[in-house]
Amino acid sequence: MLLYKQKKNQSAGKANRLLISINVLGSAGPIRFVVSEDELVAAVIDTALKSYAREGRLPILGSDLNNFLLYCSNAGSDALSPWETIGSNGTRNFMLCKKPQPQNTTEVGVEGRAGMPRKGSGSWKAWINKSLNLKISSH
Template sequence: MLLYKQKKTQAAKVNRLLISVTFLGSAGPIRFVVKEEELVAAVIDTALKSYAREGRLPILGSDLNNFMLYCPIAGTEALSPWETIGSMGVRNFVLCKKPEAEKEKEKANESEKLPRKGSGSWKSWFNKSLDSKISSH
């Protein structure tokens, strides 16, 4: 009996929140329970899975890197994926797709890290294309 009471009090220390996530362009919010210490990235992942499970439209996809979570009360900055969801002190959020320009910046940063394949010179490509089109007499 004593062990049962200890487990019950330890479980009670974990704070849980009922949050509401509104998807831009969708009919209404999704509500689910999360732990206060859960990361924003995990909340985005859970929200996308719930959205897909319910068969909502428009179809958004499941890659959490393509989305940003906003807190309408806190301002216009998106929440960092490494923040805890309880750090904001609010329970209503908006999930939006990242703008195309931001996705391209991320891809450019990734491509700078990778070594380039081929010569990479536009001049050499241009000369090769001209050589193939010009026929000798």
């Protein structure tokens, strides 16, 4: 009993460590590593990007942590703030996504980004809606 209390008191000064799992959109599997529950979300994103690059995973993401958002896998749809601690949510499963980049439609115009003309006049969403409407109306 005395030995148990000593071990408990020794670990009381240290922050708990968590094994977290981060899924990256488009990647084959999650990245897993141990962090302190007091670690900031920004530092966790940085560690995840370095680990992802070290393992040679695809697609290549880059190393700028400001281009990414971290979401709780089983919580709401809001991204975690880079200044909050990773242990504040009580979850260990996360999703790493690239921030949406604003697109300039004036630069691209009718041609694609590589200078090739587009085959269709609509977007992929319009094509899906059109194909769904054909299937529904053919009943």
